[in-house]
Amino acid sequence: MQQSLGASGITVSTLAEARVFADHGFDDITWAFPVVLSRVDEAMDLAERVTLRLVVDSLDTLRRLQSTGYPFHVWIKIDCGYHRAGVDPTGEVALKLAHELSESPTLTFDGILTHSGHSYQARGRNALKQVAEEERRTMVEFSERLNRDGAIDVSSISVGSTPALSCVEHLHGVTEVRPGNYALYDHNxxxxxxxxxxxxxxxxxxxxxxxxxxxxxxxxxxxxxxxxxxxxxxxxxxxxxxxxxxxxxxxxxxxxxxxxxxxxxxxxxxxxxxxxxxxxxxxxxxxxxxxxxxxxxxxxxxxxxxxxxxxxxx
CATH class of the missing domain: 2.40.37.20 (D-serine dehydratase-like domain)
Known part of the structure; x- marks a missing residue:
């Protein structure tokens, strides 16, 4: 149904999910989970069929992808306040990661991606709006920092969580949203x-x-x-x-x-x-x-x- 309305990309949690969507006509897939190094060969196989976008938040993972010589599409995952995964956008590791990825001869720097999972601790629409704005602002400011301090152009900014995007007021500067469980919702x-x-x-x-x-x-x-x-x-x-x-x-x-x-x-x-x-x-x-x-x-x-x-x- 969403494809018929113009949706072209999809976000998945696992490579198994990615293969299912690839089998059913989706050709732009983000595996929105830090790359599992033991499954890089699987990712390579799937990337022969569709545009598969990977997510990294460490130099070790980035260098492992670089060592394959395969032209993966790669997002950098940013921590916008959830503190689960993702690099600190105010730290030096984030800058170094962006530099290495943007200068890679084989990998494509797709942009920066985040998940406002801390929105699950908020209560009420006003609090959720605040989390959504914090997420948006963090990402836009990091993009500006990369451009200012590193001369790195960020072509895409991807944000998302079910609570935050259910209440967001505006998305100035954001190019992609991943609205999570909006199609089903639940008691939580x-x-x-x-x-x-x-x-x-x-x-x-x-x-x-x-x-x-x-x-x-x-x-x-x-x-x-x-x-x-x-x-x-x-x-x-x-x-x-x-x-x-x-x-x-x-x-x-x-x-x-x-x-x-x-x-x-x-x-x-x-x-x-x-x-x-x-x-x-x-x-x-x-x-x-x-x-x-x-x-x-x-x-x-x-x-x-x-x-x-x-x-x-x-």
């Missing part, structure tokens, strides 16, 4: 403030399989291998392993029923329901939940319109 995103419950597109439909008298809870057939074990934001109250819909068509959740714990196949709901009752769950983390299944059931109301295969290769 509603807590953060990225979206409303009605915006969420993925649910897990389960059934009550056990409800013992006097126990005060029931058991459903959706455990960790359906919902994952992502506990959601640490400040979410009450704590939940998945919210339960009261009225799915209206985006209304139950006030008193939720999934409170999961084991491998079992899920526990904090109040009793009749055996056989259907329970529609809004997962905490739809990326992890979807990865447990082989297909989407595409629904409108009570009708299944289509089934879409989920390619779960690693």
């Amino acid at each position: 995103q509603t807590v953060i403030g990225s979206c409303s419950v009605a915006d969420c597109a993925v649910t897990v439909l389960s059934s009550v399989v056990s409800s013992q008298p006097g126990m005060g809870h029931c058991v459903i057939d959706a455990g960790a291998l359906a919902l994952s074990k992502d506990p959601g934001p640490g400040d979410a109250q009450p704590r939940t392993m998945g919210e339960i819909f009261d009225d799915y068509s209206s985006g209304i959740l139950q006030r008193d029923f939720r999934v409170t714990s999961v084991s491998q196949e079992h899920g526990t709901v904090n109040n009793p329901m009749s055996v056989g009752a259907r329970v529609r769950i809004l997962p905490n983390h739809s990326c992890l939940a979807v990865a447990q299944f082989d297909e989407f059931h595409v629904v409108r109301g009570d009708s299944i319109l289509d089934r879409w295969r989920i390619w779960r290769r690693r």
Whole structure:
């Protein structure tokens, strides 16, 4: 659907995902994960079929790519405040990395890329707007620094996280956005403030399989291998392993029923329901939940319109 509207590039987490998208017509793919050195040969093979863009944040990795002699396309990953991966844009390593890459006789310097993962710690749209602006400003200022201090032209600036881009006010100076989980959303995103419950597109439909008298809870057939074990934001109250819909068509959740714990196949709901009752769950983390299944059931109301295969290769 997005290709038909003009989308040409895609971001992936793994080379397996990249191969799936390459097989289905995408020819501009960013592997937005620091290069795994033991998989460089795989990356080289795929780059023979499509434009594959790699991400580096260390001189060691850059030099390993350079040593292959292969004309890889390469982004430099910048730390814009998340402090997980990426080089410090105010430090000397970032300048040296940019110099070596821009002067490489074989590698192509595609630009600078970042992920505002610290947006997941923000709460509310105003706080998310601030993170989005911090991300944008950090990247634009680093680009200007490279041009000023190193005479290096940065042709592309790529930013992205689901919360930040759900609330961003402007993107002056940015050339590419990677908006993450905007197509599906989940309960985590509603807590953060990225979206409303009605915006969420993925649910897990389960059934009550056990409800013992006097126990005060029931058991459903959706455990960790359906919902994952992502506990959601640490400040979410009450704590939940998945919210339960009261009225799915209206985006209304139950006030008193939720999934409170999961084991491998079992899920526990904090109040009793009749055996056989259907329970529609809004997962905490739809990326992890979807990865447990082989297909989407595409629904409108009570009708299944289509089934879409989920390619779960690693």
